Amino acid sequence: MAHPFATARTPFPFASGQSLDYYSLPALETAGVGPVSRLPVSIRLVLESVLRNCDGKKVTEAHVRQLANWQPRGERVDEIPFIVARVVLQDFTGVPLLADLAAMRSAVEQLGQSPALIEPLVPVDLVVDHSVQVDVFGRPDALQRNMALEFTRNRERYQFMKWGMQAFDTFKVVPPGIGIVHQVNLEYLFRGVQLRNGVVFPDTLVGTDSHTTMINAVGVVGWGVGGIEAEAGMLGQPVYFLTxxxxxxxxxxxxxxxxxxxxxxxxxxxxxxxxxxxxxxxxxxxxxxxxxxxxxxxxxxxxxxxxxxxxxxxPVDEQTLAYLRGTGRLDHEIEAFEAYFRAQQLFGxxxxxxxxxxxxxxxxxxxxxPSLAGPKRPQDRIALPAMRSTFETLFSQPAAENGFGKPADELQRRYPVGHAASCNTVDSQRFDHAGAPRNVVEMADNRPSPSHNDDRHDSGIDLGHGDVLIAAITSCTNTSNPGVLLAAGLLARKAVAHGLRVKPHIKTSLAPGSRVVTEYLDRTGLLAPLAQLGFALVGYGCTTCIGNSGDLTPELNAAIAEHDVIAAAVLSGNRNFEARIHPNIRANYLASPPLVVAYALAGRVTIDLDTEPLGTGLEGDPVYLRDIWPTSDDIAALLPAALDPAVFRRLYADFTKDLDLWNAIPAPTGEVYSWPASSYIARPPFFDGFTPQPAPVASISGARALLILGDSVTTDHISPAGAFGESTPAGQYLLTRGVQRADFNSYGSRRGNHDIMIRGTFANVRIRNLMLPPKADGTRTEGGFTLYDGQQMSVFDAAQAWQAKGTPTVVIAGEEYGTGSSRDWAAKGTQLLGVKAVIARSFERIHRSNLVGMGVLPLQFIGSESATTLQLRGGETFDILGVDDALKPQQDLTLRITGADGSVRDISVRCRIDTPIEVDYYRHGGILPYVLRELLSSAATA
Structure with a gap:
């Protein structure tokens, strides 16, 4: 068909030696389609994609006109089909996505079709950044040792990634040790405008990590989606969302x-x-x-x-161009980028x-x-002078009010920490913080040991509430910012000059977002003083912020557990949800890198850094934060070192150079994965019993509550990413298959194995199921437990029992259900447990979409109704009426509640299947079956 807005395709005004076109937004306004120049810049960039991809099928003329006439306060009922230019993945989410693609190829082959039918239609980059853990720290070889451990643990996963690289033409991998996906995306993967089929267009993307939005800083429209939705986008489906x-x-x-x-x-x-x-x-x-x-x-x-x-x-402006120049983009890339945005009247x-x-x-x-945020949520900001008083208030405040529920008179108590246990050892050279060699003992087999930092042992110390046990310069949010990292280095240099040191039992780490960071810290002479304070380089990846903080010593863990100590972590990350950073550290604070160093020096968060000294200097005088805080002039003088184009070009020129561990991994071959026996990668069950036509949609009858949850339940609560113990269902599963505790790794690293992940669903050690009765002291049981016929058991065991009976289950929750990471396993695990619907007061955007993408019905209470007002206890039976093939977006349905006493109540709930395409996904049992059926249908008619 002829393009309905053919006149909008005009020659691109850039002397490139090629005959190129672009789709002009000003031309669209000139043609009277809509008041484009008054639209927000972000809406205009989405409009460009809709205009350029208008094919009369998935993207219609009506879609273009609707968006071109976006009304600031209009009713949000129009669905936008947004086709992105590329997709980015991190490895925790990327591996299960690759497993799904591999399973789709296996399913297509079994149906007698060509496996090559399953191929990403847009470029896909997977950056391996979530697998490194802080096992070794505070020593010069921490990076090498942590990477060696990472490759030992994750060899099977990395082999699978290498298979994907050779099996799919458009699938690329950035190996471990390069950087965090969002910083690599900003510094390298983003190249400016793109060119395809003679048409120039702006870069757009979705990524399987919530913080994909970091790319918005350079005028790129992009956000995080679940892996489920990203797969559909990779395979030719638009990303659909309401205006x-x-x-x-x-x-x-x-x-x-x-x-x-x-x-x-x-x-x-x-x-x-x-x-x-x-x-x-x-x-x-x-x-x-x-x-x-x-x-x-x-x-x-x-x-x-x-x-x-x-x-x-x-939006794009001169600052954007300066960044592109400073990070080594080529001149013609920058010139084309500027020319495009000026032509679209989008510059400035x-x-x-x-x-x-x-x-x-x-x-x-x-x-x-100056501020921090915590102790449990990123939005709970605390002005620096109020930090001590806020902790003291929360210490005795109830958990329901974001507190810790402890008696106020316990705040000043301190508890002894036992001596470090001996281990089977050999002598080896070690280094203290100043870099001097020291003979200490070490694990003979080089496996990570809680006592691997023997020069930082916990013998002879005591532990108090508010003591800092983890101090981490980590995460994409701040390690991408030279200003705050140089500030941390300058503060460290002044602290060392004053003779200040970090207490040896505090776990300190530096995990930059890319190799560029250590390059400029080294060139400015700031890497050494950071290391002297214990902030030695531990890895290039998302470490402490994702829960890859590594363990504390057994002595510290035992003291925390025995005395219920409210210990603290301070990190330069973006997430501090309960049990995310470390399961035993309950007070977690987000802070700038220089404040992370400051609190490590102080050793506690129960300090007023405005009035109390950090420590005592070489001359015996008190040293205050103001004495070592760098000035803006200090930082500005060093900033040019952070934006050296030659450094960026050199470090990003070859991803495999000097990466011997990655290069040594063999790459399996073939179009279809052979699914060898592995505790990391298993063929997912989502296409088992696949049929060319979906089954009819039916109401949900006789469902029982699997969990009743409160407000702000995060995807970390639903599907934790960190370590797990032997007593958990996942741990028990691995033990029965001969995997030892030391080789468990983390939930995140095992997302390619559904048998592990289903057992980890709702298994967070801090999740509180309100079905369980309060304990004698009035507190709630924490952890992945529920009731089955009045008996307390793990959520996994109860779900298995309900499924064996053929009984569907539901999850009931409060406000902001699914806050946090774009974690597709939070929806996948929910579906595999047999949950048919989640009924909540409200949902976070990505998780709601992921539930629909897995065929789980999201329902929202209307008005003030909730589990509390309805007095739900878990003994009720639920029927969801009105779910059939005539289902419509945001339709009101009937929830029938039959009490344990036989009483019946009907209430209305809102179906949070928000768009027509989501109705289609739900009818098909999820996005992936829908896409597979569509691909098979297209192949049959080709």
Whole structure:
């Protein structure tokens, strides 16, 4: 068919020696299609994709006209089919996605079709960044040792990735040891505008990690989706979403002396979470925005999931071009990028009044103060001077009020930590923080041991509430920002000069987002003082922030457990949900890298850093934070070292150079994976019993509650990513198959094996199932337990029992169900447990979509109704009426509740299948069966 807006395709005004076109948005407005120039920049970039891909089938003329006439406060009923330019993956989510693709190929082959029918239609980059753990720390060879352990644990996963690289033409892998996916995406994978079939267009993407939004800092429309939705996008399906509200945030003024980009983003997170921007686009504008360098914008954009927005978007301007030049992009790439955005009239940060937003908010940068966030949520900001008093208040506040529920008089108590246990050892050279050799004992087989840092043993110490046990410079949010990392190094240098040291039992680590970071820290002489304080390089990847913090010593763990100590972690990350950082550390705080170093020096969060000293200096005088805090001039003097184009080009020129561990892994071959026996990779069951036609949709009858949960249940609660013990269902499963405790690895690393992941669903050690009666002291049982016929057992065992009876189950929850990471296993595990519906007060965007993508029905209570108002206890039976082939988006359905006493109540609930395409997904049992049937149908008619 002829393109309905053919006149919008015009020659691209850039002398490249090629005859190129682009789809002009100003031409669309000139043709009278809509008031395009008044639209938010982010909406215009989505409109370009819809315009360019308009084929009359998946993308129609009506879609273009609807979006071109976006109304700031219109009813959000129009569905946008958004076709992205590429997809990015991290390995925790990428491996199960690759397993699904491999399973689809196996299913297609069994149906007598060509396996090559399953092939990504857009470029896919998987960055291996989530598998390194902080086993070894505080020593010069920590990076090498941690990587060696990583490859030992993950060899089977990495072989599988290498199979994917040779099996799929468009699937590429960035190996371990290069950096964090979002920083690699920002520094390298993003190249500016793209070219395909003679048409130039802007870069757009989705990624299987919530913090994909970091790329919004350079004017790229992109956000995190579950692996399920990403697979559909890779295989030719548009990413469908309802036309969004767009909240404009005007930044004014400038940051004050001593205030960092981390302080800014924690304030933005607090503000926007309070303003309820969940599921909305957020777009920054104004003079304050224009003054921010790209790394500062990236820090804000990265944490869009924490403030709940789909995106935290920054338009393209001179700062963007400066960043591209500084990070080694080629001249012709930068010139084409600038020419494109100027031609589309999209260059420059808008000013107040330029654009029609749904609503606008204003933030004066001069009002920002040094801050942390915690102890359980990123939006709970604490001004630095209030840190001590806030901890003291929360210490005795009830858990329901975000506290720890401890008697106030316990706050000052301290408890002895036992001596380190001996182990089977050999002598070897070790290094203390100053780099001097020291003979100590070590595990003979080089496996990680809780006592691997023997020069930092816990003998002779005591432990108190609020003591810092983990201090980590980690995460994509801040390690991508040279300003805060140089500040941390400068603070460390001054601390060392004053004679300050970090207590040896505190687990300190530096895990940058890319190799560029250590290059500029080394060139500026700041890597050494960081290492002297224990912040030695431990790996290039998402470590402590994802829960890969490694364990504490047995003595510390025992002291915490025996005395119920509220210990603390301070990290420069973006997530601090319960049990995410370490299962035994309950107070977790997000902070800028220099504050991480400061709290490591202080050794406790129960300190007022404005008035109390960090320690005693070489002359016996108290040393305060103000004495070692770097000035903005100090930082600015070193910033040029962080943006050296030659360094970026060199480090990103060859991913395999000097990576002997990766190069040594053999790559299996063939179009179809052979599924060898493995405890890491198993053929997923999602295509078992696949039929060319879906079964009819039917109401859900006789369901029982598997769990009743409260507010703010995160995807970490539903599907934890960290380590697990022998007593868990997953641990028991591995033990029966001959896998020893030392080789368990983590839930995240085993996401390619559904047998592990189903046992880890709802297994977080801090999850609270309200079906379980309160304990004698009034507190709730924590962990993955539920009731089955009145008997307490693991959620997995109860789910198996209900499935054996043929009884469907439901999960009932409160507000913001599914907050956090875009974790597809939170939905996959839910489905495999036999859960047919989740009934909640509200859902976070990605998890709701993932539930639909797995054929699980998301339902929302209407008005003030909840499990509490309905007095649900878990003994009820549930029928969900009105679910049939006539199901419509956001339709009201009837939930029939039959009490244990036989009483019957009917209430209305809202079906949160939000769009027509999601109805189709649900009818087919999920996105993947839908896409597979569509591909098979297309092949049959070709």
């Amino acid at each position: 969004p509200d767009v909240v404009g945030v005007e930044l004014k003024g400038a940051l004050r002396e001593g205030v960092t980009a981390t302080d800014l983003v924690l304030t933005v997170t607090e503000l926007l979470r309070r303003e309820k921007v969940v599921g909305k686009f957020v777009e920054f504008f104004g003079d304050g925005t224009a003054s921010l360098a790209v790394p500062d914008r990236a820090t804000i954009a990265n944490m869009a999931p924490e403030y709940g927005a789909t995106m935290g978007f920054f 940060i808008p000013k107040a009044g330029d654009i029609d937003y749904t609503r606008t908010l204003t933030l004066d940068l001069a009002s920002i103060v």
